[in-house]
Amino acid sequence: MRELTATDFESATAKGRAVLDFWAPWCGPCKIFAPIFEASAKEHASILFAKVNVDDEPDLSQRFSIRGIPTMVFLENGKEISRISGAMGKPQFDQLLGQVFR
DSSP states (O other): OEEOOTTTHHHHHSSSEEEEEEEOTTOHHHHHHHHHHHHHHHHOTTSEEEEEETTTOHHHHHHTTOOSSSEEEEEETTEEEEEEESOOOHHHHHHHHHHHOO
16 A cells, blocks of 8 residues: 555556545544555555545645545546545445455
């Protein structure tokens, strides 16, 4: 898992599958969801799991029209294929991963 910035975003997400967690350090639900996101990253090594701090990266937040956090954006070869907002439990997140990346 890594933290993405506007500088390395394109090169990191251009190929393959990626899940972006748009978050902020002051966000309670983001803090609750963080360990679930990290655990899923360890279980799915073939998928890039990356965090984007909305306070530090306003251009990326605007580019993806982030209106609430946490928001997970799912990419395949740099193109958005799905998204969901709000914290969730591990079983729900695992099920979502399976549905999005069949």
